[in-house]
Amino acid sequence: MANKNRTLIKLKCSACEAINYYYWKKKGAEYKLNLKKYCSNCRKHTQHKEFRK
């Protein structure tokens, strides 16, 4: 089902650039995500930045 009010963004590891997480975000939201999450590629917690498209 299409979700018109939300957009899918990806969270990319800032160390190795692997895309590890997907996240639905409301359209029009100005904030940018920058979360510390576990990266299975790095095998440790790293900063994950939002990445569109």
Ligand SMILES: [Zn+2]
């Ligand atoms: Zn990584």
